């Protein structure tokens with residue numbers, strides 16, 4: 001995903017009073033297990049589309065979902081990139097209670113960006129990177145979440161969607177508003193919904209949610225286009241005592257997998273911690289911070305934590321009744 005330069009006024013009242021109230025799991029979601037599932041992906045290597053590691057990781061997700069969910073749909077296609085490269089991509093849709101009309105859609109991307117192009121070290125910009133947070137964390141959380149729903153089936157339908165090709169290249173739309181070099185999987189899903197009348201009650205994209213220093217601001221496009229979903233998620237987080245992590249302020253506008261779905265009329269928000277790294281808390285979504293490990297070779301396993309996955313997993317599970 002990519003940040004835009006749009007700036008919004010942020011009010012900073014009272015942030016320092018928000019205490020860290022993390023006192024262990026609030027649901028049966030297992031953050032430590034989620035971390036283990038993230039590690040399992042890193043062991044394949046960078047999951048760059050077109051590589052053996054990508055193929056193996058996709059097969060692994062399919063197998064893990066078949067063990068846990070009621071139905072698994074794989075969407076496979078060949079994507080032509082803006083530069084004419086042809087990529088074998090797969091979306092994986094794992095469903096609980098597939099016939100229920102009332103559904104919740106959760107999505108996360110499973111691919112890895114080909115190169116660490118934001119790395120401050122010039123020599124590293126062309127290297128691949130583990131992408132522990134930017135990809136593996138969301139997938140790890142989803143596998144652990146599937147364990148929860150297998151054990152305690154939800155009353156509504158739940159769709160866990162693993163989208164491919166989110167992070168391939170540039171994030172600018174073309175003149176028609178279509179994304180031609182990134183967000184491939186979410187665009188494909190928007191164009192190939194599981195049924196013509198597919199309309200989840202609400203949806204959430206989880207991206208970069210493993211950061212050991214978790215600070216999730218309300219993403220500005222989400223606030224603008226699906227404010228009721230943002231409100232529902234942040235209220236739930238506050239009720240769980242997670243106001244320190246789900247910060248009740250509007251942050252940056254981010255181009256991410258929720259946009260093709262929002263444009264299709266689905267109520268999907270982006271839950272993302274774009275300030276990646278253990279930092280002194282700035283309590284401000286716009287102050288430039290350093291380090292930021294996003295799209296660098298520093299996006300490694302030691303930068304993500306079971307605690308952060310627990311916080312986000314607890315919120316995601318609590319939202320589903």
Ligand SMILES: [Zn+2]
Nearest residue numbers: 001113134167
């Ligand atoms: Zn990325």
